Amino acid sequence: MIAAFSILWPLAIGAAYSPSSRRVVRKMLNMADVTPEDLVYDLGSGDGRIVTEAVQRYNALGVGVEADPIRVIWSKANIYKLGLQGHVKIIWGNLFHQNLSQATVVILFLWGRTNEKLKKKLQEELEPGTRVVSYIWKFKDWTPSKVDEKERIYLYIIGESDKPLKKNNKEYS
Numbered sequence: 001m002i003a004a005f006s007i008l009w010p011l012a013i014g015a016a017y018s019p020s021s022r023r024v025v026r027k028m029l030n031m032a033d034v035t036p037e038d039l040v041y042d043l044g045s046g047d048g049r050i051v052t053e054a055v056q057r058y059n060a061l062g063v064g065v066e067a068d069p070i071r072v073i074w075s076k077a078n079i080y081k082l083g084l085q086g087h088v089k090i091i092w093g094n095l096f097h098q099n100l101s102q103a104t105v106v107i108l109f110l111w112g113r114t115n116e117k118l119k120k121k122l123q124e125e126l127e128p129g130t131r132v133v134s135y136i137w138k139f140k141d142w143t144p145s146k147v148d149e150k151e152r153i154y155l156y157i158i159g160e161s162d163k164p165l166k167k168n169n170k171e172y173s
Contacts, residue, residue: 128159
């Protein structure tokens with residue numbers, strides 16, 4: 001019963017667990033130019049590897065949001081084992097119900113339709129200049145600031161990438 005909930009609940013709200021490789025994690029964080037001044041949010045944080053890497057390699061702070069209680073427990077145990085308490089926080093909850101306003105970097109490896117549902121929330125809650133990195137899935141009608149075509153990693157900047165496309169001074173959206 002617990003295993004079924006652990007699998008089905010995350011699927012219901014937007015993604016299945018599929019961990020990113022260490023190489024891809026580093027490419028995403030590098031593309032976002034993560035620094036010690038950043039607060040990195042990983043929405044759908046799984047085992048916490050992205051936020052722990054942000055802390056260990058870039059001296060940033062990290063917040064992971066995960067719907068699967070088993071992965072939350074796993075993440076918190078790993079954070080404790082690594083001695084990263086106070087630098088990384090894992091929240092068990094629905095990513096659509098989290099306040100993202102403090103984030104300076106948001107990392108996503110969700111389904112395309114979940115990204116689309118998140119767009120308005122990201123635009124409303126994130127400050128201009130906040131970096132949003134999406135792995136695999138592009139945001140429709142947003143223009144990425146950087147792209148790694150091989151790995152399918154897309155960097156968006158709130159206030160820049162999310163403006164409607166213009167052609168001949170006409171807006172297209």
